Amino acid sequence: xxxxxxxxxxxxxxxxxxxxxxxxxxxxxxVVGSAATAEEAIRVARETRPDIVxxxxxxxxxxxxxxIVRALRGERAMTLIFLTANAQHIAPDFEGAxxxxxxxxxxxxxxxxxxxxxxxxxxxxxxxxVPLGLQLAPAHPVAS
Amino acid sequence: MERDDAWHMTDDLMVEDGKGDPFAAAIRATxxxxxxxxxxxxxxxxxxxxxxxxxxxxxxxxxxxxxxxxFLQGPDTDPNAIAQLRDAVSARRDIALDIQNxxxxxxxxxxxxxxxxxxxxxxxxxxxxxxxxxxxxxxxAQARTQNEKEHFExxxxxxxxxxxxxxxxxxxxxxxxxxxxxxxxxxxxxxxSMQTRSIVDPSARDAMKSMLTxxxxxxxxxxxxxxxxxxxxxxxxxxxxxxATDLVRGSGRTGISLHLDLEPVEVPVEKxxxxxxxxxxxxxxxLKHAFPDNRPGRLSxxxxxxxxxxxIKILDDGVGMPQEIxxxxxxxxxxxxxxxxxxxxxxxxxPGKPGTLIDIRLPRDSAAGKDMASGTxxxxxxxxx
Numbered sequence: 001x002x003x004x005x006x007x008x009x010x011x012x013x014x015x016x017x018x019x020x021x022x023x024x025x026x027x028x029x030x031v032v033g034s035a036a037t038a039e040e041a042i043r044v045a046r047e048t049r050p051d052i053v054x055x056x057x058x059x060x061x062x063x064x065x066x067x068i069v070r071a072l073r074g075e076r077a078m079t080l081i082f083l084t085a086n087a088q089h090i091a092p093d094f095e096g097a098x099x100x101x102x103x104x105x106x107x108x109x110x111x112x113x114x115x116x117x118x119x120x121x122x123x124x125x126x127x128x129x130v131p132l133g134l135q136l137a138p139a140h141p142v143a144s
Numbered sequence: 145m146e147r148d149d150a151w152h153m154t155d156d157l158m159v160e161d162g163k164g165d166p167f168a169a170a171i172r173a174t175x176x177x178x179x180x181x182x183x184x185x186x187x188x189x190x191x192x193x194x195x196x197x198x199x200x201x202x203x204x205x206x207x208x209x210x211x212x213x214x215f216l217q218g219p220d221t222d223p224n225a226i227a228q229l230r231d232a233v234s235a236r237r238d239i240a241l242d243i244q245n246x247x248x249x250x251x252x253x254x255x256x257x258x259x260x261x262x263x264x265x266x267x268x269x270x271x272x273x274x275x276x277x278x279x280x281x282x283x284x285a286q287a288r289t290q291n292e293k294e295h296f297e298x299x300x301x302x303x304x305x306x307x308x309x310x311x312x313x314x315x316x317x318x319x320x321x322x323x324x325x326x327x328x329x330x331x332x333x334x335x336x337s338m339q340t341r342s343i344v345d346p347s348a349r350d351a352m353k354s355m356l357t358x359x360x361x362x363x364x365x366x367x368x369x370x371x372x373x374x375x376x377x378x379x380x381x382x383x384x385x386x387x388a389t390d391l392v393r394g395s396g397r398t399g400i401s402l403h404l405d406l407e408p409v410e411v412p413v414e415k416x417x418x419x420x421x422x423x424x425x426x427x428x429x430x431l432k433h434a435f436p437d438n439r440p441g442r443l444s445x446x447x448x449x450x451x452x453x454x455x456i457k458i459l460d461d462g463v464g465m466p467q468e469i470x471x472x473x474x475x476x477x478x479x480x481x482x483x484x485x486x487x488x489x490x491x492x493x494x495p496g497k498p499g500t501l502i503d504i505r506l507p508r509d510s511a512a513g514k515d516m517a518s519g520t521x522x523x524x525x526x527x528x529x
Contacts (some may be wrong), residue, residue: 013327019334024343058323085326086319090372104330104363107337107356108393132389 003028005118008050010041010068010084012060016103020054020083023107027114038063042071044138050078053123055083055097069095094137101134106139109133177201177276179213180262183269187212188233191271194216200278202306204246213274216255218246227260236261236269242283245276254283280343322370329363354476357394361387361424365416379414380454381406381447386429387420388445395431406447411508415487419456419506422483426474426502434462434499441499454508458494461499 007024009016009031023029026124032048035041037060045053045068055065069080073096082090085103095101101109112131119126130136171178177197181188187209200207201216208215217226225243232239245255247315256279262271336356343349364386385404388524392402411419427445435441439462446457484491489506 013331015331015334019337022338055239085323085330088320101327102367104333104360104367106333106364106394107361108390108392112393120314132386 003122005051005121006032007129008032008041008045008048008049008053010036010038010044010053010059010065011056012036012058013056016056023110024114027111029118036060037067038067038071040092041065041068045072045075045078052117053080054083055079055080057086057089066090066095067073069097072079073097077129079120081113081117087135093139099134099136105133117124179208179274179276180411181272181274183233183261188272192353197276199249200276202246202255206249207248208401213426216245218244218250218252218290220244220252221246229257234274242279252280253278253282282516324365326363326366326370329359329366333359357391357428358421358424358513360390360394361420362417364390365420369413369416377410378413380409380411380419380456381417381422382408383416384445384447384456384494386421386441391424391427391431392443395439397431400431400435400438401437401442401446403442404446405444407449409447409449410453418483418486422480422487422489422504423456423458424505425480425483428498429476430458430460430462430502433465434460436463439463447481451509452508456504456506458498458502458504459496461496463498464495464498465493511518 007029009017009020009024011020017034021034024031029052032050035105037046038061041053042053052056053068055068057065059065062102065082065084066076066084069082071128072078074078080082080097082097082100083103083105084090087100087102090100091096109131113134114130115124116128116134153366172194174194175196177200178192178194179190179197180192185191189212190208191210193205193208198208201208214226221244225241228239228241229243238258240256240258243257244252245352246252256277257274259272259274261269262273264270283303333356336352336359340349340356343352353503357396365378365381368383369378384406388402388404392400423445427443430443434443442461443460444457446455448455448457480491483489484504484506487506489504492501492503494503495502
């Protein structure tokens, strides 16, 4: 078993955040931080250097997940995934994020996505197919 | 005595006109108001008016002879029109224009004025000839038309603005509601998911897990609804792909291979939730009962159009539906029957040799459903929307 992925979750709904934390840990990975605003997410990401950042679009206090992606897309070894009920509002190039998971998601999609991302990070290119619920960016930075 | 050919000479203004001059007689008698002024005299006074002009203006002949025409002007006469007339007189050229004039009693009228200089053969300017025509009705009608046009244009612009604003507000509201629905479905799923984790009793845990997959199936319906461009139609085939893949993955069973044979079938959006829940129950059932003791197997899901109907087939090569499951009055079974009634669907459970084949046939459109329902609806009685 490869090392667990380190995950940051930017999500302002406490219940959804809890479920995501469970699902990430169930899949054998570690949640290293969470944030309810864009500003906090950017700060925590730079402190904790996660492998994966899940980014909700509408965050607390009117802040936007797009700002998180724009701020962090240049960071080395950090894969950004939108996780949002507003998937249709994301620009076609995903602003530099690697992929989008549309809400509502199923537990299977999150667990498949974690397995897929683990392969991307530790054994690229991934052998398994892209999970149905995960839409990759056209530029596909995950596999690179 | 006048010469017989005097009328031939009326082109020549130097010839004195006489009673025999048919042109002079015509000008005197015509209904078209006409005047002649003499620019050689001081202030270009009127030297001839016909009766039609007197009728139009309301003046007596003695009141206008010898006066400049400007007495026809009044408070609402356009200064630009006056300036144009003055310029034409001093430039000795003809002019046609509509000008607001006034009668003796002060009432205004729109005068379609035509004025032209009259030169001698030698090129000397002797007269100005002017004809007038009361075109008040025409000008008023034009002004009315113009006013109405501007009024309508303003109204249309205003209405268009109101509609654009209403549409923008409605679009924003739809997006907001869409976002809320999806987020709330996610939160319901989160609650069920977390509660499931804390339950030790296996059957209670199973029941909770089943509820989670039902809510997830509804969530997938909503997610797909707003991903497509057409918010009124729902593709059963693409939904089936996502649902079946999720359920097989979510079951944690690795030995079960999923085979999909899907042709696009679009149904009205209101059918999406019951179709989704029914498929969810049937596939979940197959995964739960067909392959006991972790035995491997094959599960295939088919979606096929069939005229005004479409078919969903779920085939497993497992142990076959045990009689106690087929005949049981479980919640899942009752759910399937209710949803089938709502959809006017027929469901056949058949031996799959090996395994089980579930064969569902249901109307594609609500209209087809009603035709078919006319017989069965009264029997079941309570198929509401």
